[in-house]
Amino acid sequence: GAVVSQHPSRVICKSGTSVKIECRSLDFQATTMFWYRQFPKQSLMLMATSNEGSKATYEQGVEKDKFLINHASLTLSTLTVTSAHPEDSSFYICSAQDGSGNTIYFGEGSWLTVV
């Protein structure tokens, strides 16, 4: 099946700094990728839809200036958490829609800890 890879899997950063998480589709081109956030023992919350070559579409309540999304190529989307604070600590998961548009594959997730 299709593979989506995230990097890094775990990252610790200091409060006030920025951190970038990458999401790559390894064996297919993805014009659309999605970024989710998951708090412990909770479901996934969609943060934004990342569109290749255009601006991301953010869900209500998600600060677009804080969570910068760039989808520069058909296989890579990045999420940058700017001026991170401890409350941004969470599990971030990306997903990518395959070429048929029928299936969405998820990355392994990235644990962010802000200290």
Add this chain to the structure above:
Amino acid sequence: AQSVTQPDIHITVSEGASLELRCNYSYGATPYLFWYVQSPGQGLQLLLKYFSGDTLVQGIKGFEAEFKRSQSSFNLRKPSVHWSDAAEYFCAVGPLTGGGNKLTFGTGTQLKVEL
């Protein structure tokens, strides 16, 4: 608006016993339906999906699910559970339109398997 309900937060079954995880959805038209499994600290793995056709779909790891339009349900089943099936299971629903599908997830069901 689309929504997904997973009524059971936790389920415990004995190894070798049968399993059924419930999922009810709300959507204005025929939806795409998915079941994903998440192991602790990991991303999501697609178990199976339903778009159209045969209402009983087979997935990986011996799982199957049945789409029942009249009940707005898409319950996941497995005839004989293995200890390695212990994980969090998410049901998700998405629109049929191609491109930019946004999945809505249920709150998840935590499966515990007793040896």
